[in-house]
Amino acid sequence: MKWSFSAHRAFNRCQRQWYFRTLASGGSRSRNPLVREASRLSKIQTIDAWRGSLVDDAIDMFVVPRLIFKASIELDRLLDATRALYERRLLAGLERKSIDDKMVRFLELEEGNESVPPERFGRAWEEIRASLTNLSTMNNLFDELWEAETFVSQRRLTFSFHTGYVTATPDLIAFYKNRPPLIVDWKVLAGFLSNYRQQLHTYAFAVSRTTPHKDYIQFAQHLAYPEKIRLAEAQLLTNTLLWHEIATADIEGLQNWIAMGMDEMALAREGEFRASVKPEDLSGPSDPETCQRCPFRNLCWERLNPGEIKRWESYEPTFFQF
């Protein structure tokens, strides 16, 4: 059983969406057509999610290398490089092509809906630009980052826990010679301020439990205690920096929460994903709006309406093959 913060959230949001996401992890080369279709659909993003991942990648590609070499961040150059990335990816998305080994597909342009007003993409760029501009003004954060010895960004951390294993991918971990690391999570969220404290707690727990990778093994003595790891949630669009702490009691609660999530998922999928487990047997979202932002909508609704199931009607596997 694989647990991650995002899988747990998907499971709570809609068990069927979690089901399709889990199937999608089987990959686009699976022999199973359902897995291949779920994998294809999992690449589809809303414009908002796309611009958030573009900001993450811009920081990873254009900011982190400068932190590593202790070079100053020049906002104009950062924006120029990000604008070029934005244009390449936008073009790929409009033409439904892959770029940099990534398929770019916009949910708003799927299902025959070709009527996204061009200004919607213009707004996405303005939000990307504002996010990076705000980042450049987060002096409290940069004061900490400039002192780090090294960084790893978007690194997948995996460790065994309870009945399975946990994966976590922090946006950035800064390591220091004489003190515990700093974990930073970038968020590009408009409107209300959401608090991702529990996600950051998960990252601290993952850093403390994962066998140190060879490029940061020299900092191992500072990684064992999650309550000493510093946590920063950078809300880039609203220019808000939230510092979180994780207390010993939080760690106990977090472990119970992860274990319960694993057990609930295991119960829903009956251990393995057997043919007897179908998305229609799992619960849907409490908020119907969730379906409007769901990339698996076509596949899901075909399954839920047997009269319209065409592609899958002859498909009866004994086990889903991952």
Ligand code: SF4
């Ligand atoms: S379309 Fe709705 S019910 Fe189906 S998986 Fe997506 S969110 Fe869940």
